[in-house]
Amino acid sequence: MPLTWKADEIITKILISVQHLTQDGLDQLKSSLYMHLGRLQIFEEETALATGLDDNDDKINLFLATLKIEGRTDGTIEAYKCEYRVFFDFVNKNFRDITVNDIRIYLAHCKTVRKNIDSTINNRIHNLKTLFKWLLAEEYILKDPMLKIKQAKTEQKVMDTITDMQAEVVRCSCDKERDKAIVNILSSTGMRVGELVKLNRSDIDFINGECIVYGKGRKERPVYLDGRAKVHLMWYLESRTDNNPALFVGLRAPHNRLSDDGVRAMLNRICSEDIKLNPHKFRRTMATNMLNNGAPVEHVKEILGHKYIQTTLQCYARLSSYVIKDAHRRYAV
Structure with missing residues (x-):
């Protein structure tokens, strides 16, 4: 059930969060807030976004449990888990609403901001493809947004050996x-x-x-x-x-x-x-x-x-x- 807040409680919370203002600034802000909010009753809405993000965790945990049943190693499962945490924190969407452009923006962020090399980008792509392929197979989504995402071309280097x-x-x-x-x-x-x-x-x-x-x-x-x-x-x-x-x-x-x-x-x-x-x-x-x-x-x-x-x-x-x-x-x- 949504929580109900009185205007006084909301105004007090706002004033506490802006204590860096001068006293005159606080007094002006307080007067303005009471003028606009004083007669209102405010409800804390349980948004679809919050519910959807919780749903992300449920499906990820279910997928990781499936990997465990299939015999994947703990190291592999932990790598998947870390990748999905970073990805969903970045896109901030429910998995059903993620588009191919969301994924491209995320990969571009990893390349330019995180300075990931091509092989690391390919690992991220592989991990995401594995998740969304499973979501599609389990009929949690109707379309796989990873289908248009291609692996980055990497230079195959033969490393040095010991003489x-x-x-x-x-x-x-x-x-x-x-x-x-x-x-x-x-x-x-x-x-x-x-x-x-x-x-x-x-x-x-x-x-x-x-x-x-x-x-x-x-x-x-x-x-x-x-x-x-x-x-x-x-x-x-x-x-x-x-x-x-x-x-x-x-x-x-x-x-x-x-x-x-x-x-x-x-x-x-x-x-x-x-x-x-x-x-x-x-x-x-x-x-x-x-x-x-x-x-x-x-x-x-x-x-x-x-x-x-x-x-x-x-x-x-x-x-x-x-x-x-x-x-x-x-x-x-």
Whole structure:
């Protein structure tokens, strides 16, 4: 039921909000308000906009619950949630009333004001397309405003890899057995840092030199340890005195499971200023080395856990000029 306000209450609220005025200004404002509002009874209207915005939250929560049921990871769901909060705060409309122009204005704002790069804009577009496609399928809307929104064209850059000399410098810079094991496992397996820190001791099959990791979308795949990685990992585990089941833990008590940021901090600590290193660089390097040594791209794709071969070729693996020149010599007519 709408709330009823007396004119005195409304005027008092207004005067409190403008206390920065001089006393003469307040007296004039008070007289004017009483002259215009004194005989009125004012109702606080429960607007359609307020109801609609509440409806946004209900539908978003329902959509996120659907993703949870479908097995999406907590990280993925949180990314969607953050995007929708930013989007709906900006447009300030009920989802049923959103138009393609609202979305274009939002994306332009992200590009020009938030300084989002094209890949970030594409992530936002993907997240919004996913939501509105679901709203249409569930018959909450009659038309999808995202249908006319296209992905931004991005330049596909192949990032740098680690040279043999740099890899040896990094290994020699490790003064802890744990750090040596991490560097060699990343080099050997090409696993993501998020996959590495989730491993437990019991996940490692030393006899066959492999372990199962759970990648994006909860997809599992085997990765393989070379001799160097197995040796340093065994030495590290033998040196442990804690009973934490995690494969890698912090160096200090209480020896909690090592985090993604912990691995990155370790790599920053052991690297010299002229070597820029991050966990993903090991992954790119392994993929590139496999291709340059003649491995079929399909095999590299499976080891990396990619869904599409294009991802492997465009973003991770770069054929050396020597390999390309040799292929031309052997196969060009």
